Amino acid sequence: MTGEQSPSILIDGIWSTDGAEGWFTVSNPATEQPLAQVATAGAAMVDRAVQAARRAFPAWRDLGPHKRATLLQALARVVDERRDAIARIMTAEQGKPLDEARGEVSKVARTFEFYAGEAVRLLGQTIPNEEKGFLSLVEKEPIGVAAAIAPWNYPVELIGWKLGAALAAGCTLVIKPSEYTPLSAVALIECVGLAGFPAGVVNLIQGAGPTGAALVSHPDIDKIAFTGSVSVGEDIFRTMGGIKSVSLELGGNCPMVVGASADVDAAVAGAVRRGFRNMGQICIAVNRIYVHRSLYERFLAGLVEGAGRLSIANGLERPDADLGPMTNIDGIRKVERHVADARERGARLLCGGGRPDGFSHGFFFQPTVFADCTPDTLVMSEETFGPVLGVAPFDTLDEVIAEANAGPYGLAAYVYARDVGEIFTLTRALCFGSIAVNNVDAGIMNAPYGGRKRSGIGYEHGREGMEGYLALKHVRLRHGA
Structure with a gap:
């Protein structure tokens, strides 16, 4: 990858950039060097992708769940076989260390097996x-046709969640990845064709906000399945046009509570892992x-x-590093703003x-800890x-x-916490979709x-993801018996 143009759009089984409205550059956040030029899909290309998914839908719906399951198993095998190649692309454009990227690709394969x-x-x-003689089924x-829009922080896994669930249910898709990580999406969606899925069942378009707006507003x-920021999630409601089913996974600012009965060493290890992993660029990262x-x-x-103790490095040069760079300069600027505010x-x-x-170049930032933070502090x-933790004491x-x-x-x-009363008081009172107690893995695939x-x-x-x-x-059947 040296800045060449990439055939990064898939419509009806054909990789092509014919009709693209321009090109954008993807760069390596560790070196700030260009990796590839990626085509932008305008409204006309979006329409072609949606119509391809619409044409493919009846046959995919009628194929039956057992044959769809067989194809998903085949997809899992192909992803496993191509794990290292996909991971290298992910590290090059997103920044996370190579070993962590490999783990993400493996988790995607397990996602396809689950669905x-x-x-x-x-x-x-x-x-x-x-009434007698009636039965309700x-x-x-x-x-129908789903629009799947995924962010850049987990550029393969967060596409995989939507892809596996939608395909298992019998839907067809048009996928739009982040403009920061388009090549990871290409590497994953190439596996769909190799696994034998029919043309048009999965389509991939590229671009920034206007491309996403054209997709979600398409009649x-x-x-619509979206993972990303609160502001973009709210924009989807304003721009989607008409009545559509919507699922949104948005921002976090997740708290950790270390109770009086806690194992302090375990709590510290959890905070370091979930606060700084992926440079803090996780929706469920510990913030406060x-x-x-x-x-x-x-x-x-x-x-x-x-x-x-955390090591920071270019993840391609040191695959086992704890942290790579942040993915883009906007993330660095937000972290710097939060640090300045805390001070x-x-x-x-x-x-x-x-x-x-x-580090003379790249979007690297030190793991940062602030103590005695007041509630109005931005962090x-x-x-x-980003890799910033705010900490405050409490009494009750x-x-x-x-x-x-x-x-x-x-x-x-x-x-x-280790006290049962403390645990249940907190878990029942905290208003969050997931609560992890004495661990920091708030999400598992089968919940x-x-x-x-x-x-x-x-x-x-x-199952709820597929539902x-x-x-x-x-x-309502009248059978007369």
């Missing part, structure tokens, strides 16, 4: 009628931490020590706070989406519950994953 199993369990129900049918789109006053200074000392408001800077030494009230559970629930987000929360308040609507993962691509049909 292959779910595809054959599209179970309806029978409902008794008051409730069937589940694919909703032949039946379902509330620690019982009796454990506060001990926790802070451990957190600073843990952050200091201005009197928070204690314990480590980090700027670019690391030894405590706004999603940073009522106090910390109010602080954790404050604000517009409700995606995930984390609790560290629903979604947010509350401005963190979104609908679900991914689990979002299905519509119910009630058939």
